[in-house]
Amino acid sequence: xxxxxxxxxxxxxxxxxxxGLVIGAALGLVVPQWTGxxxxxxVFVGALKAIAPILVAVLVMxxxxxxxxxxxxxxxxxxxxxLLTTFVAALVAVSxxxxxxxxxxxxxxxxxxxxxxxxxxxxxxxxNMVANPVLSLTTANYMGILxxxxxxxVAARLTRSQTVINFFGELSDVVSLAVKWIIQFAPFxxxxxxxxxxxxxxxxxxxxxxxxxxxxxxxMLVTSxxxxxxxxxxxxxxxxxxxxxxxxxxxxxxxxxxxxxxxxIPMNLALCKKLGLDEEFYSVSIPLGSTxxxxxxxxxxxxxxxxxxxxxxxxxxxxSALLLSVMATLGACGASGVAGGSLLLVPxxxxxxxxxxxxxxxxxxxxxxxxxxQDSVETALNSSGDAFFTAVxxxxxxxxxRGC
Numbered sequence: 001x002x003x004x005x006x007x008x009x010x011x012x013x014x015x016x017x018x019x020g021l022v023i024g025a026a027l028g029l030v031v032p033q034w035t036g037x038x039x040x041x042x043v044f045v046g047a048l049k050a051i052a053p054i055l056v057a058v059l060v061m062x063x064x065x066x067x068x069x070x071x072x073x074x075x076x077x078x079x080x081x082x083l084l085t086t087f088v089a090a091l092v093a094v095s096x097x098x099x100x101x102x103x104x105x106x107x108x109x110x111x112x113x114x115x116x117x118x119x120x121x122x123x124x125x126x127x128n129m130v131a132n133p134v135l136s137l138t139t140a141n142y143m144g145i146l147x148x149x150x151x152x153x154v155a156a157r158l159t160r161s162q163t164v165i166n167f168f169g170e171l172s173d174v175v176s177l178a179v180k181w182i183i184q185f186a187p188f189x190x191x192x193x194x195x196x197x198x199x200x201x202x203x204x205x206x207x208x209x210x211x212x213x214x215x216x217x218x219x220m221l222v223t224s225x226x227x228x229x230x231x232x233x234x235x236x237x238x239x240x241x242x243x244x245x246x247x248x249x250x251x252x253x254x255x256x257x258x259x260x261x262x263x264x265i266p267m268n269l270a271l272c273k274k275l276g277l278d279e280e281f282y283s284v285s286i287p288l289g290s291t292x293x294x295x296x297x298x299x300x301x302x303x304x305x306x307x308x309x310x311x312x313x314x315x316x317x318x319x320s321a322l323l324l325s326v327m328a329t330l331g332a333c334g335a336s337g338v339a340g341g342s343l344l345l346v347p348x349x350x351x352x353x354x355x356x357x358x359x360x361x362x363x364x365x366x367x368x369x370x371x372x373x374q375d376s377v378e379t380a381l382n383s384s385g386d387a388f389f390t391a392v393x394x395x396x397x398x399x400x401x402r403g404c
Contacts, residue, residue, distance in 0.1 A: 020187035028198025038196035044189020048263040053137045057149045059283035062172035064153025078285045078393035082293040089223040089295035090325035093302035096219040102211045103311040179266040193257040219299045220381045235396040252384035256376045261290040264383040289386030294332035296378030297342035301328040304363045305349040343367040
């Protein structure tokens, strides 16, 4: 048994995940009534979501406590990349919506407790930052986790106590090993997630909302495969596609099925380690990216808002579309890193055009109908971008260090 487990761990994780994907799809088509198979996916995602807040807190505290300095330029670069690419994604969504305008059926929908504007977004972000640290861990409030982890990490570093610093380092190693064990079960989790999607969702969504799905996915693919590599090339001055393919394969694939940037944090951390990046850097930039690097969310917010405007026969000027891009960028940074998080910010963007919340909420309802495709692609774009631009920022810093 021990030898079997060793061979399992040493085999290609991507190959095992692809096998799980194929088997899950086949079972979903052949025996959709075997709903118990879907529990595998629920347990896997639940385990990732449970360990991710602890992992982020421990890694950030450990990294800052043990930091040797010199991380400033890389953090500035990665934050610029995160925000710039999110804005570019919103502009791509505006262009796509102008070139291929779509309308939606505005039927049903209920209003809820949603952000009313940018002031509410910023207020919520600030309140989340200073929330109780224990409560932040239990509720996966990553803004609070990051804030308090930085505070504790800085305090530990200032004590100059090697005992304290070593404690954080050893705790980080223990939690990282636990995450590694969980990731080994990814193929079974993917099998369960794919089975659920195929057995329940099918392809019926394409009949009513096909054009909307194609527009959303098309804008996300253009952002991921064209504009993100262009920005990376500007910083690296070399072909970024080999790095992009690796990030899409090893991060985007798992994010596509987990549909949660937060749950995919362990996958991204493992990928960054495999790429040979600095742990002090990526252990902070990856969880930060899951909060503010939201290209897919910006696309979703923009496309659905303009679809509502088109349905209502409203004329959208270039100036207002540009303002929508800015609002979608800032709003996306406040989107929750869980499935469907970006949809809840559509009413905020719709308020720019004076669209009532009850109508905007109908667009949210449509979004949830197509979320099996939209949210999966969105999360794959968001999460793979976290690892991609973390690598770009560090490689850019290394290039500058060589005086190139």
